[in-house]
Amino acid sequence: MKQRTFIWFSLFPAFLLLAVFTFYPFLRGVVMAFQHYELFNLNNIEFVGLDNFEAAFKDGKFLSALENSVYWVFFSLIFQFAIGLALALMLKKQFRGRGVYQGFVFYSWALSGFLIGLIWKWLFNSQYGVINDLLLRTGLIHDRIGFLSDPSWAMFSVIVANVWYGIAFFAIMLLAALQSVPGELYEAADIDGANAFRKFFNVTLPYIMPTIIATTLLRVIWIFNDPTLIYGMTNGGPAGSTNVLSSLLIERLLAGNYGAASSVGVIMLVILMLYTVFYLFVTKSEKVGDF
Amino acid sequence: MAAKSTLKGLKILYLALHLIVMVFPLYWIVITSFKPKSDIFKLPISYWPTNFSLSNFDRIFTVSKFHVYIMNSLIVSIVSALAVIIISILCAYVMARFTFRGHKQIMLAFFLTQMLPGFVSLAPLYLMMSNMGLTNTRLSLILLYTTGSIAFSTIMLRGFFQRIPASLEEAAMIDGCSRISSLFRIIIPVMLPGIASTFIFAFVQNWNELFQAVMFIDTNSLKTLPVGMNSFVLKFDIDWGSMSAGTVISVIPTIIMFAFAQRYIVEGLTQGAEKG
Numbered sequence: 264m265k266q267r268t269f270i271w272f273s274l275f276p277a278f279l280l281l282a283v284f285t286f287y288p289f290l291r292g293v294v295m296a297f298q299h300y301e302l303f304n305l306n307n308i309e310f311v312g313l314d315n316f317e318a319a320f321k322d323g324k325f326l327s328a329l330e331n332s333v334y335w336v337f338f339s340l341i342f343q344f345a346i347g348l349a350l351a352l353m354l355k356k357q358f359r360g361r362g363v364y365q366g367f368v369f370y371s372w373a374l375s376g377f378l379i380g381l382i383w384k385w386l387f388n389s390q391y392g393v394i395n396d397l398l399l400r401t402g403l404i405h406d407r408i409g410f411l412s413d414p415s416w417a418m419f420s421v422i423v424a425n426v427w428y429g430i431a432f433f434a435i436m437l438l439a440a441l442q443s444v445p446g447e448l449y450e451a452a453d454i455d456g457a458n459a460f461r462k463f464f465n466v467t468l469p470y471i472m473p474t475i476i477a478t479t480l481l482r483v484i485w486i487f488n489d490p491t492l493i494y495g496m497t498n499g500g501p502a503g504s505t506n507v508l509s510s511l512l513i514e515r516l517l518a519g520n521y522g523a524a525s526s527v528g529v530i531m532l533v534i535l536m537l538y539t540v541f542y543l544f545v546t547k548s549e550k551v552g553d554f
Numbered sequence: 555m556a557a558k559s560t561l562k563g564l565k566i567l568y569l570a571l572h573l574i575v576m577v578f579p580l581y582w583i584v585i586t587s588f589k590p591k592s593d594i595f596k597l598p599i600s601y602w603p604t605n606f607s608l609s610n611f612d613r614i615f616t617v618s619k620f621h622v623y624i625m626n627s628l629i630v631s632i633v634s635a636l637a638v639i640i641i642s643i644l645c646a647y648v649m650a651r652f653t654f655r656g657h658k659q660i661m662l663a664f665f666l667t668q669m670l671p672g673f674v675s676l677a678p679l680y681l682m683m684s685n686m687g688l689t690n691t692r693l694s695l696i697l698l699y700t701t702g703s704i705a706f707s708t709i710m711l712r713g714f715f716q717r718i719p720a721s722l723e724e725a726a727m728i729d730g731c732s733r734i735s736s737l738f739r740i741i742i743p744v745m746l747p748g749i750a751s752t753f754i755f756a757f758v759q760n761w762n763e764l765f766q767a768v769m770f771i772d773t774n775s776l777k778t779l780p781v782g783m784n785s786f787v788l789k790f791d792i793d794w795g796s797m798s799a800g801t802v803i804s805v806i807p808t809i810i811m812f813a814f815a816q817r818y819i820v821e822g823l824t825q826g827a828e829k830g
Contacts, residue, residue: 273647277645277704280697280704281663281704284698285701288675288678288679291678295677295678366816367576368572370809370812370813373805373808374762374809377764378762378780378801381797381801382583383579384792385583386579390595391594391599393582427575439820488672498787513765516676516769517769524673528673531671
């Protein structure tokens with residue numbers, strides 16, 4: 264077989280599936296954002312220009328979801344990253360039982376956001392939840408807190424669950440990066456008499472920077488796009504206090520409001536594109552995109 | 555020296571605390587799943603199961619049809635993961651060994667699929683599937699899960715191919731092997747751990763997937779585990795006993811599989827993304 268034929272023959276099945284089940288429906292979804300499109304009123308489909316977008320920006324529910332998304336992504340990411348990096352640094356040196364330890368602290372990576380939402384919903388239960396019980400026993404609080412029923416606590420609670428979920432991802436990826444730092448760099452730093460602090464900022468950090476930029480970028484996109492944890496834990500409630508853009512999209516989708524759902528999706532896509540360009544510009548990292 | 559040992563003490567303390575925080579939620583769900591209903595809603599709550607009971611597991615297999623859900627999840631997850639391995643292996647091999655026009659753009663397209671907000675596609679997918687008469691079939695999920703895993707499977711497998719020197723198959727080809735047979739006889743056996751981890755990664759993703767399954771499957775006998783779990787959530791008053799038992803059954807396989815595959819998955823992902 265000629266090499267060219269072999270190459271395209273090998274790529275064809277993947278292209279076909281991606282074209283039919285990923286790219287086509289995605290483009291179709293973008294078009295839907297400019298249509299009046301309801302699943303239960305399929306005879307009445309028409310192009311309405313920017314009406315769905317106008318309606319979104321006049322809708323208090325959408326605006327509060329937009330604001331909630333900012334808190335949700337920012338605080339989830341900061342704590343996932345900071346704790347993940349600290350953990351990776353602590354696990355860098357080999358010690359006895361490290362492999363087993365990693366198994367016990369990294370397993371959350373294998374769970375679905377939906378199940379993690381359910382698990383934490385039970386932990387945070389105001390009446391029979393173990394977190395309230397522990398806080399009461401240790402005397403930190405005197406009255407039970409409605410972590411998921413009190414709108415002023417709910418966002419805090421879902422972020423806690425999400426941080427718990429995402430630490431492992433950062434720890435795993437950053438640990439892999441840390442272990443790839445060549446030992447000679449540290450030896451050279453030793454000869455120059457650098458202390459641990461200097462070594463971290465002048466050797467370690469620059470070396471793992473591409474990984475940091477790539478993982479934080481990807482993670483922001485995932486946290487922003489993924490409604491499963493919130494869906495399992497609060498479904499956006501109480502009173503919309505944990506509704507983010509992705510959970511709003513799912514809510515409209517499951518209700519059959521395809522036009523409205525798609526317009527939320529397109530707005531999310533625009534936000535992500537702006538964010539990605541901005542982030543890569545600020546971090547001056549064209550390299551990350553150069554796979 | 556004193557500062558150094560204090561630091562070490564702090565580190566051990568933190569690692570211990572972190573371990574507790576990570577393990578406790580799982581412990582709690584397991585404990586809850588073995589408590590009888592009367593103990594789950596009893597104050598003060600007990601930290602050990604004083605009345606060990608299998609009633610929750612009994613209930614999810616008799617009242618809810620969890621054995622059916624498990625079977626469906628297994629079928630859909632395994633078939634999709636196998637299909638994606640077969641499709642991606644060729645893709646990854648070509649992307650690792652050849653440079654050709656469009657190579658860079660194809661790689662970029664793979665990464666792009668990972669960034670698209672997939673939920674934009676769900677409504678059109680639903681309409682497509684119902685036009686093709688595929689709603690309420692396992693095939694709909696198999697097609698979507700296979701497609702959904704192509705990008706990262708290709709990226710991972712490409713990473714594993716890159717670690718195998720091209721000279722290995724070149725030697726075989728000089729000895730008269732065709733490219734395809736050298737791929738299957740020489741390269742793939744060396745790559746088995748990598749292939750197995752890619753399979754596991756895809757399997758776990760499929761096993762966990764919720765919204766596509768919720769949208770495309772209505773019939774009870776075709777529901778996957780997450781859809782079955784979803785029906786607990788939709789009720790106003792969640793039955794936490796059944797919920798815990800269902801969660802335990804859902805998470806145990808994925809945790810065990812990941813424990814084995816984690817090292818290879820990280821190697822594959824980092825390698826596959828870096829070298830280009």
